[in-house]
Amino acid sequence: MAHNFHYYSPTEVIFGRGAHQETGKYIKKYGGTKVLIVYGSERVFKNGLMDEITDSMKAEGLTFEFxxxxxxxxxxxxxxxxxxxxxxxxxxxxxxxxxxxxxxxAKAVAYGLAEPEEDVWTLFEHTRTAKKCLPVASVLTIAAAGSETSMGAVITNEKTNEKRAYDDDLARPRFAVMNPEFTLSLPDYQTESGCADIMMHTMERYFTNGGNMELTDSIAEGLLRTVITNAKILHNDPQNYDARAEVMWAGSLAHNNLTGCGNDGGDFATHMLEHELGGMFDVTHGAGLAAVWPAWARYVYKDALPRFVRYAVNVMQVKPEGSDEEIAQKGICAMEEFYHAIGMPVNLRELGITPTEEQIHEMAVRCAKACGGSKGSAKLLHQKDMEEIYHMAR
Amino acid sequence: MAHNFHYYSPTEVIFGRGAHQETGKYIKKYGGTKVLIVYGSERVFKNGLMDEITDSMKAEGLTFEFxxxxxxxxxxxxxxxxxxxxxxxxxxxxxxxxxxxxxxxAKAVAYGLAEPEEDVWTLFEHTRTAKKCLPVASVLTIAAAGSETSMGAVITNEKTNEKRAYDDDLARPRFAVMNPEFTLSLPDYQTESGCADIMMHTMERYFTNGGNMELTDSIAEGLLRTVITNAKILHNDPQNYDARAEVMWAGSLAHNNLTGCGNDGGDFATHMLEHELGGMFDVTHGAGLAAVWPAWARYVYKDALPRFVRYAVNVMQVKPEGSDEEIAQKGICAMEEFYHAIGMPVNLRELGITPTEEQIHEMAVRCAKACGGSKGSAKLLHQKDMEEIYHMAR
Incomplete structure (x- = not known):
């Protein structure tokens, strides 16, 4: 069943070896002259990437600050x-x-600079919407979040432990430079967490009760199979360029909404549950998602049984034998085996956190509030459901 | 193997029932005030579509001419x-x-208006490149060409019988309104030709000898299976909205280059061979492609055997039994059966044309010239190969 949808993914993608050397050219194309470069790890200086990027910017006469x-x-x-x-x-x-x-x-700073009279955090509190945003682009060095083509930004208010998202087409990046070579040196845990994140961006859109388009399902299933295959390759051979390329491109397609066209908006409860973990315990996002998903899946699968059966057969290659419930459960087990095979946790203990009863209650309260009371399509979850899933995930 | 690639598909898609009523709003969003509306069939007036579109434009204070x-x-x-x-x-x-x-x-007119001092046909002759283009958008009523999100335009110079393409990001449409309801009344032959066209846009990118990305292959195969399934549904039940929606969205994704990311640029020989048919005999494009493809496939398959085997198994559901040659041949036969099942021709006779020896020679000469001498990735074709394929296709 095809729901109405809106699809907009204008980000220009420059993909492959040497792509980063074109960064300056593309900033100029999209009107940038004075550039604020935002980065995390110093790895981007040590491996020479930043020098080549800034060289390409100097060649175009651009100025920049870090x-x-x-x-x-x-x-x-x-x-x-x-x-x-x-x-x-x-x-x-x-x-x-x-x-x-x-x-x-970078997206949050771009909102803040475009409307300097406003407090940017109010966007993430959803008490107003943005009217403007400066242009944003990226040179991607981690395949995971999909933010390089997405409309979303997630920021944590470290004073209140609130991790909150704001989505707006205004912040869709102008271009994304993706050279898989710069993911070759990622720590294994980040590679694997990235794969888990990419899987979940697709699965959040896949597990619905409102009907999906067949074309979208087939793209989602193909993407998931591709990530599973290549995540396993990278677990043993992190230097495999082609596997890096597959995962990197999957990361973008998993979150630019291609895998959600024509569905009912998706589920996204697992993401909301993880956001509270991330806010309270500062876990790696993808690993946090992996740790929450099995509990979520076992809590909801009976309410979306046809989807879980289809997932088991078409993605996890479970033989379609036995009852639907058995097939669905085998699919969830196969997913846990996959996570273990790439070194990912399947519960909170394996994630390395042991929340108290009070902390679980607090996370459920916050999660329900952040969701506006309830969340989910496979099964609509309220605060007590969220609390139960946190318990099951321990 | 992942080749470097560039992906850019900025067209905003508004998909579903009622979508056309937003046309005026989106023209205004993208800066239009005086609009030239380009259409073909009077069907768009008879079914009330044009009135609703122009009403939405009047509501935004836009003026227009037809x-x-x-x-x-x-x-x-x-x-x-x-x-x-x-x-x-x-x-x-x-x-x-x-x-x-x-x-x-519309794209060609937009080029012509943006550079009024130049003859627009010189773009299609490839003797210059465009510097500017007016903004273009569409309300789609036929799922086939994929032009609603593509960079391409194909125009026929009816004085010289030359059908020529020009590709440039400048002409990528700003938005595409897609309401599958307005394809419900299409004549069957147009629906089926459209499905053949959509299949071929994907297959041109799929049949290569240079290596493709696994993710791209899985998307292409899923798209092809989806079109096959839904084309058969529509052959028996043209009023099926969901099947119309699947085919309509597939038409866009088949030609916005999503199904070509990371390949070697694709084959596209079948399209070039068909363009000469279209120029000389004015055949329906998708039907022309269907009529040429089996001859092309049998001429080239030994040179790209792994691709043809994969296609047979993953798309046409051929059992992987027997030699690779046998499997590949079964895949080609299965494709012919599919075309017949939806009323499409598999050779020129069934297409209703019987070119003379001279005409075949003339088409091969023109085709080779239009290709700059040779074309193809599955197998590189020269003029004598093209002539042979036209012969085989009779």
Missing amino acids: LGGVVPNPHLSKVYMGIGLGKRIGADFLLAVGGGSAIDT | LGGVVPNPHLSKVYMGIGLGKRIGADFLLAVGGGSAIDT
Whole structure:
């Protein structure tokens, strides 16, 4: 069944070896002259990437300043710092060099600079919507978040432990430079967490009760199979360029909404549950998703049985034998085996956190509030459901 | 193997029931004020579509003029007529209401109006490149050409019988309104030719000898299976909205280059061979492709055997038994059976044309010239190969 949908993914993608050397050219094409470069890890200096990027910018006569030290689950304080720095240099373009944290920080700074009279956090509190945003682009070094082509940004207010998202087409990046070579040196845990994140961006759109388009399902299933195959390859052979390329491109397609066209908006409860973990315990996002998903799946699968059966057969290659319930359960088990095969956790203990009863209750309260009371398509979850899933995930 | 690639598909898609009522809003969003509306069939007036579109434009205070009567394999003379009309009304936006012919005409007129001192046909002769193009958008009523999101336009110079393409990001449509309801009344032959066209846009990118990305292959195979399934549904049940929606969205994704990311540029020999048929005999494009493909496939398959085997198994559901040659041949036969099942021809006779030896020679000469001497990735074809394929296709 085809729901009405809106699809907009204008980001120009420059993909492959040497792509980063064109960064300056594309910033100029999209009107940038004074660039604030946002990055996280110093790895981008050590491996020579940043030098080649800034060389390409100098060649185009662009000026730039750096905002470094962005951390995973990026902080609001860094966003404010970036807005201050951007004002001082009169920045008219944001370039993120890194993964989702750097890109999301760049998006938040871009909102802040475009409407300097407003507090940017109010966007993430959803008490207003943005009217403007400076242009943003990225040189991607981590395949995971999909922020390089998405409308979303997720920022953590580290004073209140709130991790919150804001979605708006205004912040869709102008271009994304993707050279898989710069993911070859990623720590294994980041590679694997990235694969889990990419899977989940697709699965959030796949597990619905409202009907999906067949074309969208077939793209989603193909993408998931591709990530599973190549995540396993990278677990044993991190230097495999082709596998890096497959995962990197999958990361973008998983979150530019291609895998959600014609569905009912998707489920996204697992993401909301993980956001509270990320806010309270600062876990790696993809690993947090992997740790929550099996509990979520076992809690909801009976309410969306045809989807879970289809997933088991078409993605996890479970033989279609036995009852639908058995097939669905085998699919969930196969997913856990896959996560273990690439070193990912399947519960909170394996993730390395042991929340107290009070913390679980607090996360469920916050999650329900952030969801406006309830969330989910496969099964609509309320606060008590969320609390139960956190318990099951321990 | 992942080749470097560039992916850019900025067209905003508004998909579903009622979508056409937003046309005026989106023209205004993209800066249009004086709109030249390009259409082919009067069907768009009879079914009330055009009235609802122009109502939405009046509501936004836009003015407009019509350029009607665009034919399949659209004519250069109509393009010149549109440029003249556009100049007179000071058009700043082109809206096509129809299928690929209307959209391609709109693109050509948009080029002509943006650079009025140049002859637009020189773009299609490839003796210059465009510097500018007016904004173009469409309300799609035929799922086939993919022009609603593509960079391409194909125009026929009816004086010289030359059907020629020009590709440039400048002409990528700003938005595409896709309401599958307006394809419900299409004549069966157009529906089926459209499905054949959509299949071929994907297959041109799939059949290569240079290596493709696994993710791209899986998307292509899923798309092809989806079109096969839904083309058969529509052959028996033309009023099926969901099947119309699947085919319509597939038409866009088949030709916005999503199914070519990371390949070697694709084959596209079948398209070039068909263009000469279309120029000389004015056949329906998709049907022409269907009539040429089996001969092309049998001529080249030994040179790209792994691809033809994969296609047979993953798309045409051939059992992987016997030699690779046998499997590949079964895949080609299965494709012919599919074309017959939806009323499409598999050779020139069934297409209703019987070219003479001289005409075949003439088409091969022109085709080779239009290709710059040779074309193809699955197998590189020269003029003598093209002539042989035309013979085999009779």
